[in-house]
Amino acid sequence: MNQKKVIFHIDVNSAFLSWEAVYRLKNSKSAVDIREIPSAIGGDIAKRHGIILAKSIPAKKYGITTGESVIEALKKCPHLYLAPPNHMLYKKYSKAFVDILKEYSPDIEKFSVDEAFIDVSGTRRLFGEPIELAYTIKNRIRDELGFTVNIGISDVKLLAKMASDFRKPDMVHTLFREEIQQKMWPLPVEDLLYVGKATKKKLYSMGIRTIGELANTDKDILIANLKAHGKLIWNFANGIDISLVETTPVKHKGYGNSTTLSVDVTDEETARMILLSLSETVSARLRKDSVRGELVSVNIKDNSFVNYSHQRILTQATNSTSEIFNISCELFFDMWDGTPIRLLGVSVGKLKEKEEAVQISLFETHNNQKREAADNAIDYIREKYGADSIKRASYIRKSNT
Numbered sequence: 338m339n340q341k342k343v344i345f346h347i348d349v350n351s352a353f354l355s356w357e358a359v360y361r362l363k364n365s366k367s368a369v370d371i372r373e374i375p376s377a378i379g380g381d382i383a384k385r386h387g388i389i390l391a392k393s394i395p396a397k398k399y400g401i402t403t404g405e406s407v408i409e410a411l412k413k414c415p416h417l418y419l420a421p422p423n424h425m426l427y428k429k430y431s432k433a434f435v436d437i438l439k440e441y442s443p444d445i446e447k448f449s450v451d452e453a454f455i456d457v458s459g460t461r462r463l464f465g466e467p468i469e470l471a472y473t474i475k476n477r478i479r480d481e482l483g484f485t486v487n488i489g490i491s492d493v494k495l496l497a498k499m500a501s502d503f504r505k506p507d508m509v510h511t512l513f514r515e516e517i518q519q520k521m522w523p524l525p526v527e528d529l530l531y532v533g534k535a536t537k538k539k540l541y542s543m544g545i546r547t548i549g550e551l552a553n554t555d556k557d558i559l560i561a562n563l564k565a566h567g568k569l570i571w572n573f574a575n576g577i578d579i580s581l582v583e584t585t586p587v588k589h590k591g592y593g594n595s596t597t598l599s600v601d602v603t604d605e606e607t608a609r610m611i612l613l614s615l616s617e618t619v620s621a622r623l624r625k626d627s628v629r630g631e632l633v634s635v636n637i638k639d640n641s642f643v644n645y646s647h648q649r650i651l652t653q654a655t656n657s658t659s660e661i662f663n664i665s666c667e668l669f670f671d672m673w674d675g676t677p678i679r680l681l682g683v684s685v686g687k688l689k690e691k692e693e694a695v696q697i698s699l700f701e702t703h704n705n706q707k708r709e710a711a712d713n714a715i716d717y718i719r720e721k722y723g724a725d726s727i728k729r730a731s732y733i734r735k736s737n738t
Contacts, residue, residue, distance in 0.1 A: 341513070343467045344582060345455045346489040346497035347474070349434065350506035352451030353378040353391040355484040356430040357420050363483070375399060376418040379407040388642070390422055394506070404642055427451075434478050434486070441474060446582045454494055456582040471509045479507060495530060495578035496521075502528070514576040521576075522549030529573055534643050536570070539563060548574050591630065593684025594618045601640050601677035605670075608678065612669060615683040616662035623685060629654035630685035633661055635668040638680035647672045654689040661685060 349355060354371060357378060361368040377392040387407040399414040411417055431450045438445050441464055444456035457470060464470045471488040479485050485507035489500025492513055499521060500512035512520055527537040529548050543562065545551050551559075552574035559567030572578065594615050602608050612635070623630060634648035647668040655661065665683050 341492045342456070342458045344491055344494055344497045345457060345467075345471060345474070346448075346491075346494070346501040347434070347438065347453050347455065347478075348487045348489070348498075348501040349430075349451040350485045350487060351391045351393060352430075352484075353422060353427060354393055354420075355391075356426055357423065359430070359483040360423075360426055371418060371420065374418055375401075375414050375416065376420065377401060377407075377410060378422055379410070379419045406642070430482065430484070433482055434484075437474065437477055437481070441470065444582050444584045446584060448498075452498075454497065454582045456584075468509060468511070475507065475509060493576065493578040494580050494582065495573055496576055498530060499528075517552075517576045518549070522547060522552060522574075524548050526551050529570060531566070531573065532570055535645055536563065536566065591632070591684050591686030591688065592619050592622045592626075593634075593682060595636060595680055595682030597680045598678065601679060602681070603675070603677050608669065608673070608681070609666060611681050612665045612683060613662050615681065616665055617658050619683055619685055620656050620658040620661050623656035628688045628690060629656045631687035631689065632685065633664045633668065634682075634684045634686065635665050635672075636680070636682035636684070637669070637673060637678055640677040640679050642679070643676075645672050650687070654687075656685075 351372070354376060358370050358372045362370060372393050373395065375393060375396040375398075377396050378390045379387060389401060389403055389405050389407060389410050392401045392403060392410075396410075396414060396417060399417070401410045401413055401417070407419065427450055431447075435445065435447060435453055438453060438455050442455050442457050442460055446454040448454055457464070457467060460470065461467075464473065467490050471490055475486055475488050487501045487503070487505050487507070488509045489497040489502070490509065490511045490513075491497040491500055496512040496514065496517065500510040503510040503512075503520075524547065526532055526540050526545055526548055527534075529551070532540070539562065540546070540551065543554075543558075545554060551570065554571070556568060556571045559571050561567075563570070596611065596615065598611070602611065631651050631654045632648055633651065634646060636644065636646045638644050649664060649668060651664070661683070669681075
């Protein structure tokens with residue numbers, strides 16, 4: 338380990354539920370530790386945000402999983418104790434554990450509210466060897482803040498994150514590249530980062546069921562079946578990851594908006610209206626920041642909580658509402674099979690500054706100028722008089738039907 342880069346991935350165990358438990362125990366001597374009973378943090382059922390955000394280990398024994406609906410969870414465990422989410426509390430405890438990390442390295446990347454990467458490559462002389470330091474950090478968080486974390490140790494970010502997902506809770510695991518054949522390759526392929534349900538299904542149909550089988554598959558075969566995503570997951574299965582711990586916030590990599598629907602959408606016209614609304618919001622933000630995007634993506638979550646996404650690289654960067662909407666519709670109808678939809682999202686990436694050179698088509702110039710003028714006029718009216726001051730006729734027609 339002496340010459341290697343060393344990266345930790347710190348992951349709070351059942352973060353939302355643990356933080357709620359710690360808060361209750363701190364503020365009431367008679368409080369029950371909800372980590373020790375079948376319990377979960379769940380959203381607002383009335384607004385269709387009623388999903389399990391975190392669950393206790395006793396709840397896990399009933400087969401309750403993060404992301405399933407509260408209704409489904411209660412069928413599995415009728416006496417499940419449910420607590421509503423408290424996002425202000427989560428921010429407080431998230432800051433507290435990151436503040437401890439800052440004492441051991443300045444190179445910290447906050448990956449999410451309950452996860453962080455920390456590069457400790459240069460701290461041996463101060464704090465000892467990596468495993469020793471990991472236990473020091475883990476135990477300090479447990480003893481001082483009252484909740485547990487898992488720490489994964491590796492020489493690359495991907496493997497550190499994979500290691501932190503090994504046996505839980507309150508554990509330290511290593512996964513250096515020379516260890517992947519023994520520790521990672523025997524795992525189910527769906528345990529690999531970025532292998533979701535749709536990708537798992539495709540890989541299973543190809544006879545690939547473990548990460549090792551994926552790693553030893555011809556990369557060209559994966560690219561032929563899964564495009565660029567096939568190359569990405571092949572690299573990950575082989576421990577190839579060149580990403581660095583990003584210690585400073587990066588500029589916007591993209592703009593997106595999504596909505597969880599109050600009623601499942603099953604018809605094309607309603608889906609189009611939602612895509613139009615999302616496209617308007619995203620494009621207005623692009624124009625406000627004077628950027629354009631070369632990549633348009635659409636995300637669907639159906640009523641079984643299965644996610645699908647589709648994207649397209651454009652020949653010319655855009656921030657036009659109509660262009661983004663039209664492309665979003667094409668992407669949507671290319672992948673939607675009619676399954677009731679719970680969530681829709683539209684995002685634009687591969688950003689270009691407005692001042693950067695834009696390839697101009699002789700046939701498109703006039704139309705582009707008209708679209709840009711119309712978009713800018715709509716933005717101005719809405720900014721001055723409110724979002725509802727101007728509406729597209731298609732919205733009005735839909736609301737009157």
